[in-house]
Amino acid sequence: MNITLLDSATLANASLAPFAQLGNFKHYPLTSAEQVLSHSEGAQVLITNKVILNRTTLTQLPQLKLICVAATGTNNIDLKAAKELGIAVTNVADYSTASVVQHTFTLITNLLGNTHHYINDAQQGMWQKSAMFCRLDYTINEIAGKNFAIIGYGSLGKAVADVAKAFGANVILCERKGHAPREGRTEFNDAIEQADIISIHCPLTDESHDLIGTAELERMKSTAILINTARGGIVNEAQLAQALSQNQIAGAGFDVLTKEPANTDNPLANYSGSNLILTPHIAWASEESIKRLVSQVSLNITAFAEGESRNRLV
Numbered sequence: 001m002n003i004t005l006l007d008s009a010t011l012a013n014a015s016l017a018p019f020a021q022l023g024n025f026k027h028y029p030l031t032s033a034e035q036v037l038s039h040s041e042g043a044q045v046l047i048t049n050k051v052i053l054n055r056t057t058l059t060q061l062p063q064l065k066l067i068c069v070a071a072t073g074t075n076n077i078d079l080k081a082a083k084e085l086g087i088a089v090t091n092v093a094d095y096s097t098a099s100v101v102q103h104t105f106t107l108i109t110n111l112l113g114n115t116h117h118y119i120n121d122a123q124q125g126m127w128q129k130s131a132m133f134c135r136l137d138y139t140i141n142e143i144a145g146k147n148f149a150i151i152g153y154g155s156l157g158k159a160v161a162d163v164a165k166a167f168g169a170n171v172i173l174c175e176r177k178g179h180a181p182r183e184g185r186t187e188f189n190d191a192i193e194q195a196d197i198i199s200i201h202c203p204l205t206d207e208s209h210d211l212i213g214t215a216e217l218e219r220m221k222s223t224a225i226l227i228n229t230a231r232g233g234i235v236n237e238a239q240l241a242q243a244l245s246q247n248q249i250a251g252a253g254f255d256v257l258t259k260e261p262a263n264t265d266n267p268l269a270n271y272s273g274s275n276l277i278l279t280p281h282i283a284w285a286s287e288e289s290i291k292r293l294v295s296q297v298s299l300n301i302t303a304f305a306e307g308e309s310r311n312r313l314v
Contacts (some may be wrong), residue, residue, distance in 0.1 A: 002063070004043040006031040006051040009069065015291045018298035019047070022305070024100055026291060035283070038063070038069040045301055047074065066304050068297045073203075073231075074313060082314045089314040090300040094155050094285035095231055095292040101159045103283035104199055104229050105167075107253025111225045112197075114138035117274065144168030149186075149195035151211070152202025152230065169197070177211060193219050197227065202252035204231035212236065216244040225251045229283040232258040241267035244275050251275040 001023030008016060009029040019025045023045070029086035031039045031051045037060055046053065054076045058064065066075060079106055082089050085192040096261040110116050117138045121127065127135060150157045153313060162172045172194060175185040192212075198220070202208050206220055212226070213236035220226070226249060228235055237258060243249055252275070254268060260281055262269035268278055296311070303310035 001301075002043050002044060003045040003047065003301065004028075004040060005047040005070075006039055007049050008038070010049040011290055011294060012285065012287070014287070014294050016294065016295055020296060022301050030184075037061075045304075047297060050076055052076045054078045058082060066301065067156055068300050070293055072096075072299050079314055085313065088304060088312060090297075090304070090311040091313055092293055092296040092300070092311060096286075096289040097155055097159050097287040099286035100156055100283045101163055101226055101230050102161055102286070103279070104227055105163060107201070107227050107229070107255070107277055107279070108143065108197060108225065111251040111253055112141040112143065114140060116277060117143075131209060135150045142168075143197070146170065146196035147172055147194045149174055149191045149198045151198065151200045155203065156230075157199075157201040160201060164197075164199075169241065176207070189216075189219060190300075192224075193221075196221065196225055197225055199227040200230045200234055202230055202234065202269055204233050208234050210234075210236045210263050212240075214239045214243070217248055220249050222248065225249065225253065227253045229255045232256040238267045241271045243278075244271060244273055245247060247275070251277070254280075255279045257279055 003019055005016065005019060005025050005027035007030050008027040016027060028039050033052065036053070036057050040061055042063060045066045045068060046064060047068045047070055052065060053076065058078060058081050067082060067087060067089045069077060069089065072091055072093050074089065074091055074268045077089055079089060118135065121135060121137065129179060143164065144167055146169050148164040150161055150173045150174040153173055162169050172191050173185045174188050174191040175181040179186040181187045211234050218240065226235070240252060244252060253272055254276070257268060259266070259268055269278065300311050
């Protein structure tokens with residue numbers, strides 16, 4: 001079995017031995033659009049994290065039998081074309097839950113505790129100049145007792161809710177925008193008005209695109225913080241940057257942008273205020289998470305070779 005990994009750099013320094021044990025394996029650190037066909041030539045199995053495999057490409061790969069997406073999202077694969085061409089497609093779900101939850105609370109605790117400010121001051125020698133044993137230049141707030149609104153209640157949203165409860169927060173589950181609340185859910189606008197912390201964990205769909213913009217930001221408390229470790233495009237970035245610049249909300253922590261890597265003119269990437277913490281889509285990427293991902297992809301390949309259906313989307 002000829003197996004090719006098109007973007008091994010996205011798996012950091014994880015061992016690729018599980019793939020090599022399954023057949024004739026080769027990999028490329030990255031694959032540009034112009035290189036997809038040449039890098040994929042002869043492969044029966046293609047592994048990709050973010051490399052786009054569209055209909056034009058797939059029709060030129062007659063030997064291809066299986067596409068393994070080394071991620072959960074499959075928007076880089078033309079699933080309809082794959083089905084028509086008899087190419088199986090698998091993905092991996094829930095491998096990064098622990099990593100994303102940890103990063104979500106890293107963003108939250110840094111914003112609530114102004115930790116990033118205190119670290120910077122300590123590095124600049126401000127502690128040495130203090131008249132007392134500590135510095136109390138910035139407010140420090142607890143998660144305990146806060147209204148913690150969660151948008152998207154899949155496996156990630158549920159895991160975040162569990163940790164929020166452990167911190168002593170009052171968890172609010174947001175109903176889908178524009179829908180009457182189900183039992184145990186709070187109407188969307190009511191939820192964001194009540195929230196001290198809003199954490200997004202829903203997928204990016206037509207319904208969730210620009211889910212939060214100026215109107216929603218105006219509904220939020222001036223002391224609220226907004227966290228997005230889900231997908232860019234769920235929050236209108238230009239409108240959020242404006243709200244942050246006007247201190248309309250207290251802060252935001254984002255790990256995702258509409259286009260990645262960030263465009264040079266992206267309003268959040270260019271925002272210089274200290275009430276935004278922006279990280280480069282790393283919430284998923286703990287060493288343990290990537291190791292689980294590699295293991296799960298290799299199991300998907302093994303199952304396919306044995307005629308079994310495992311994590312099949314097509």
